[in-house]
Amino acid sequence: MNLSQLRQLQPYLWSLPRQPGEERADVLLYGSAPLLGSMDDKVLEQIANVAGLPGLAGAAMTMPDAHWGYGFPIGGVAAFDAEQGGVISAGGVGFDISCGIRCLRSNLDVGNALPEFGRLADTLFHAIPAGVGEEGHLKLNPAQIDQVLREGAHWAVNQGYGLAADLEYIEEHGRMSGSVPDNVSELAKKRQRGEMGTLGSGNHYLEIQGVEKIYDVAAASAFGLREGQIIVSIHCGSRGLGHQIGTEYLVMLAKAASRLGIRVPNRELACAPIQSPEGQQYIGAMNAGINCALANRQILTHLARTAFAQVYPKANLETLFDVSHNTCKAEMHEVDGKPRLLHVHRKGATRAFGPGHPMLPERYRDVGQPVVMGGSMGTGSYILAGNRANPAFSSASHGAGRALSRHQSLARWHGRQLVDELARQGILIRTRSMRGVAEEAPGAYKDVDLVAEATEQAGLARRVAFLRPKVCVKG
Template identity: 80%
Template structure:
């Protein structure tokens, strides 16, 4: 990205000045100069197009890990007011609806698991279904799947997957209201009936990690984290159902935009007024997909616990937090001194509520919401805490963010060689796809340390702990 096109407002905050005759809202970009320079110019083009959509409140924004995606850039944030003509866009949510990370803290320490680390890696790989189209043992009939789409993680707990205590540490307590299974196509449901409790492919993973460094002792204590402790992170979403919903609604939303006279600067930004029939229909389907993802991660949590207990009978895994990063959430935010209900699109961005927010569990209320910035096999991940002064509608980075496309990565690296190199670093990879490993090579992503530091310096969230990978299960 050419920084000469930008104007720096603060050390970690930039804006794209309006050109003569240009009609759009404000554009803000969070990050350091090196991070922004590493981004494709397409990011700037896409977020400027987002800023031209009707009903935008405040600015259209990118997080420090941004890279270009479908419609919205990944790492894009934008809020809209339904009462002022605001829109909802499938491109602003993403195809893998409610993709997110569930992190589990354990009572195990690195020295406890090291002697059986390879055994643990093998058993997790055998237990956790992962890969393109991979199905699990759970097969749902249409009625059961509709119950999943309505109940989310609550449904999973009721079926014996985990416990009630997990729900306190999941966004929306594990179930978002307003899901309408009837708005989900039969094809989307068919794709999902065998995919509950599965990891998927691409950048999804299950990692066994060790807390390597603590940055904020008070927040770490509240989160129950300490150096040398084993943590497990599960990164996945709504699988085939969410992808199909995204595909199904693109055409409908594009037609709605045309019917309502909405000019689309990019056809990938297909959208509809939130209060239109099409907007409400998409919302009902999207909420169903969010519940699907929350249930999916809850089932995977249960499978992970069972695997740990098989090898380490005294192990105990508690949910640290579960946060999504491909959603549109209805939230109240103070704008010009007044509380307004906004529809906040976060595509590849994480909600990051600050201390004392009413939606936080009591245990975390004094320090703020846990924020997970996921790494890429060999690079480590971060746990951060949300800040009260967050100026991006309580949003933060969700991961390192791609620096190279999957095609570029697979041309540069070989999966088998990468697995060997990571093993020499003490990181065990288990996968069904060598090409998938190459596509997700650590070098294909931005430097996660720089992203986490920039997220902190920009005031979005503050670093609490660095997690170093020990085992990574991928599709």
């Protein structure tokens, strides 16, 4: 990205000036000069297009890990006011609805557990279905799928997958209200019947990590974190169901925009007013997709606990937090000094409520929401805490963010060589696809340390702990 196009407002905040005759809201970009300079110009084009959508409240924004996506840039945040003609956009949510990370803390130490990491990697690999189109042992009938879409992680817990105590530490307490299973097509439901409790492919993973560094002692204590501790991160979403919802509603919303005379600069931004029949129909389906993802991560949590118990009989894995980064949520936010109910699109961005927020578990209320920032399998990840005065509608970076496309990665790296190289570094990879490893090479991502620092310096969230990967299961 050519930084000469931008105006620097603060060390980690930039704006995109309007061109003569250009009618749109403000565009704000959070990040350091090196991070923004490494982004494709397509990010600017996409977020400027978002700023031209009806009913936008405040500015259209990008997080420090932003990169080109479908419709919205990944790392894009925009809030819309239904009372002001605000819209809902499938391209602002993403095809993998409610893709997110479930983070589990353990009572194990890396040093003591290290001799069995190889066996743990193999056990997890056989226990966790992963890969393109990979199905699990759980096969659901149509009535059960509808229950999942209504009840989310509560359904999974009621079926014996995990613990009721997990629900307190899941976004929306494990069940998104406003789900309408009838708004989800039979094809979408059919795709999901065998995919509950599966990771999928691409950048999804189950990773065993060690807490290497603590930045914020008070927040780490509240989160139950300590140096040397083993952490488990599960990154996945709503699988085939979410993708099918996104595919189908993109067409429906495009027709709605045309019917209502809404001009969108790119068909990928197909949208409809929040209060329109089409907008409400998509929201009901999207909320069903969120519940699907929450249930999926709950089942995977149970499978991970079962695998750990086979290798470490005294292992205890507690849910630290589960947060999505492909959603649109109705939330109260202050704009120009007045509280407003806004529909906040977060595409590759994580909700990051600050201290005192009533939706936080009591355990975390004094320090803020855990924000899980996934890195790559060869570098590391961060746990941060939300800030009270977050300037981006309580949003933060969701990960390192891609620096190279999957095609570019395949041309540069070979999966087998990467697996061997990472093994020499003490990082064990288990995968069904060496091509997938090459696509997800550590070098294909931005420097997660720079993203975490920029996220903190921009006031979005503050660093609590750095996690180093030890074992990674991928599709």
